[in-house]
Amino acid sequence: MKDSDWRIINSLHETQSITKIAAMMFKSQSAITKRLQIMEQELDCRIVERTPQGVVFTKEGEFLYKESVKHLEFENEVMEGLRAIREQTKENIIIGAAYTYAKYSLYDDLDSFIKCHPNVSIRVVNKQSNLLYHMLMEGKLDVAFIRSDYIDNVYHELIDYTAGYIVSKEPVKTEDLPRMERIAYQTNSKTEEKIADWWQGQFGTMIPEATEDVGYIEFAFRNIAHGNKYLLCFLPDNFVNEYNLSLQPMLKPDGSIVSRKTWFIYKKEKNRRAIVDELIGYIDERIKIKG
Missing domain, CATH: 1.10.10.10 (Winged helix-like DNA-binding domain superfamily/Winged helix DNA-binding domain)
Incomplete structure (x- = not known):
């Protein structure tokens, strides 16, 4: 073959x-x-x-x-x-990035930096945010872009907020969710807690076990497009809805939208490599411009 x-x-x-x-x-x-x-x-x-x-x-x-x-x-x-x-002569930067951030934002954010540093090799590691945080603390990453508040003992800059959504094939009533099949996907524990807290506030009960766990969120979108199921998740503003799914905001009792934070984090250390300091300065400047 x-x-x-x-x-x-x-x-x-x-x-x-x-x-x-x-x-x-x-x-x-x-x-x-x-x-x-x-x-x-x-x-x-x-x-x-x-x-x-x-x-x-x-x-x-x-x-x-x-x-x-x-x-x-x-x-x-x-x-x-x-x-x-081939790249032994290049300087290397290892960046951790949550899956949706890497897919929808990371490469746009790094574009100018990469063009100005042709001899810098950037490796991106995609994992759950809690795992990226631990990898950073263990010295396996230079910097990371994570979802949710894993920010103890690290320098952290707020990137943005992502809203929570009820994702389904067709619009559904919130009160009908307990009678529908829920799909779960691989995410970090703080995000799971935020979703569970929203459910508790809506229905006064613990969130039921998912009937299906698909791993990557992309597989969840595909499965929802073919059945009467739903997903509770957080999506960026530039999310590409290629399956034309219904996206209904997860609302709190006061009418505000449930959201989670995206952070740029790096370790507190004195002897950081100059190229990593340069990247941190570049990202800080972009954050100021966006803000």
């Missing part, structure tokens, strides 16, 4: 749409379909079954998907290793 075959299997499992992965890989749908047929002939098995709702992976296909994850991880490790060798 070709390297591109593993990427096709991996992407198809995540999107369940030949149309979408054809667009992602800049190929025609017929080319993707033909390549799947060739793979099935070579491996003497069915990888997917076509249905009106999309593709469904067979047992053999699920096995191949798991192997594709390993293959792509290995490929990434090789590329990272080669990049590290």
Whole structure:
């Protein structure tokens, strides 16, 4: 199998749409379909079954998907290793960023800095905010952009606020939520507490267990688009609603919107590298301009 075959299997499992992965890989749908047929002939098995709702992976296909994850991880490790060798002469900055911040804001915020520092290599680590905070304290990150208030014993600058939303396929009444299926996703404990507190204030009960935990929030959006389920989450103002979902603000009893803070944090230390100090100064200036 070709390297591109593993990427096709991996992407198809995540999107369940030949149309979408054809667009992602800049190929025609017929080319993707033909390549799947060739793979099935070579491996003497069915990888997917076509249905009106999309593709469904067979047992053999699920096995191949798991192997594709390993293959792509290995490929990434090789590329990272080669990049590290090429960039030994460069200065490195390791930045932690919460997933939604990295997706919607980080690269715009860093654009001018990167252009002014072509010999600086920036590595971005995406994890939950509580994990990023601990990585920073352990010296594994130079700076971090996090959601929620993990700011003890670090310098911190307020970036913005993100509003809480009830996300569903169609608009729903808040009082109907206890009778609907809730999807959970991977987020930090302070965000979970904020959502649970909102639920307690609305219904006077503990928030019920989610019927489904999808890991990444992107998978939650996809699942909501295909069923009568909902998600409680926080989204930035520049969120791209590609599934055309209903976004209803999570309101407090006084009518204000539930929100969480986004922070830029870095350790309190004297012997920081000059390039990291330069980045901190750059971000501080951007915060002043935005403010």
